[in-house]
């Protein structure tokens with residue numbers, strides 16, 4: 001039963017995660033804490049609390065009966081309950097109110113950041129940079145600066161801020177039964193037998209403990225119930241990027257045409273971003289079948305632009321038109337099927353290399369000759385064939401604690417596998433837009449040259465949009481070069497046209513790169 005519940009929660013989270021798009025993940029990132037383990041813990045908490053509740057009611061009935069039979073009546077029962085009841089009313093929990101927790105203490109923030117550097121991800125940099133001592137020193141200093149400030153959880157800190165008077169009142173309420181015994185001992189000793197005092201005291205202390213436990217758990221109960229509610233909430237979260245209804249490509253569209261793209265006054269800010277816009281009033285027209293190259297300094301908005309084309313995000317304002325229609329009107333499944341993207345952010349899946357390539361076209365992922373052909377075009381075949389298990393090799397998944405493989409490949413080899421996946425995608429015959437965002441950044445010059453050559457050979461019926469910092473391979477073949485600066489489109493044209501303006505951004509970027517090879521001047 002436990003296992004089945006656990007798997008049910010696990011599958012629910014897994015399918016919701018797979019369904020969510022990027023802005024939705026951003027908006028709901030608090031739900032990273034949502035795991036089947038956590039839910040199972042909360043579920044068992046609720047069960048424990050129900051048990052405590054039943055215990056408390058039974059004990060109360062028992063004490064009531066005892067008190068009546070020993071002639072102390074309901075007054076004594078009321079006194080017993082005073083403390084727990086007062087605690088209920090004075091209970092102060094952060095979970096009772098909507099709250100946002102933000103750390104503002106700079107020493108606290110620094111201490112947390114330094115602690116974070118203890119994880120494996122930073123080991124190599126810390127060892128090779130020889131900065132272990134530095135981190136320890138800074139950590140000690142931040143700890144000292146933090147002084148007595150609590151590092152506790154926000155809800156604990158909140159509970160401890162209750163006024164002194166109220167806390168004293170809560171404590172005094174616990175001594176009322178003792179006062180009752182004392183009063184009776186002095187003014188009516190005949191009412192008590194030693195046996196009845198012992199029994200009442202014993203039952204009272206059990207009742208108090210049970211109530212205290214229950215009350216301590218009230219905050220947890222709320223937290224647990226809210227947590228459990230969230231699991232059902234995540235299945236209902238609608239994606240921010242809404243689906244459209246139009247098929248793509250439209251039936252009347254030529255089978256052989258690539259995607260045409262128009263951006264009209266497009267501005268874009270990332271969800272939650274308070275800094276400047278990633279794209280600011282960009283207007284672009286890309287014709288069907290063109291080879292377009294996007295250039296610009298770091299942070300100029302190139303990747304953001306191609307993310308809008310892949311509809312990973314929607315523009316904040318303005319319009320993106322695909323073949324004359326608003327991109328939001330098309331069915332997402334069609335648009336994504338018509339787009340092949342190759343970026344430096346792509347990862348390999350913890351599956352075999354064959355599947356890693358084959359998943360470019362999932363329904364043909366096991367078709368060996370297609371996979372091998374894609375691997376050849378992506379430049380992965382030569383290194384894969386040298387691996388002992390060839391295309392069946394499963395790479396070591398660093399996140400899998402039970403993984404016993406020790407096989408890993410270089411950054412450039414990974415990029416070749418991802419590029420092969422893109423060539424595999426072409427075999428669907430549905431691709432009309434190819435986006436390559438620095439997808440060759442880790443390749444050696446020969447590999448990069450071959451990749452671009454192979455991509456150009458596949459360009460029939462496709463529009464190609466490349467993002468690059470390296471001029472040469474691509475810019476000389478470009479039908480259109482778009483030059484970005486600080487989120488704005490500052491220049492467009494062919495290489496020859498743009499090179500005619502020595503004051504232009506493109507000329508400066510090109511010139512700086514060319515001079516690196518011809519002079520020693522910085």
Ligand SMILES: Nc1ncnc2c1ncn2[C@@H]1O[C@H](COP(=O)(O)OP(=O)(O)OP(=O)(O)O)[C@@H](O)[C@H]1O
Pocket residue numbers: 270273277278296297298299300301302303304305
């Ligand atoms: N996920 C994100 N959340 C918030 N801001 C982002 C995010 N990604 C990028 N930005 C910001 O958006 C702006 C444009 O970034 P973008 O990645 O589009 O630039 P780029 O031209 O591709 O840069 P690079 O050449 O370094 O890859 C930058 O100011 C960047 O800091």
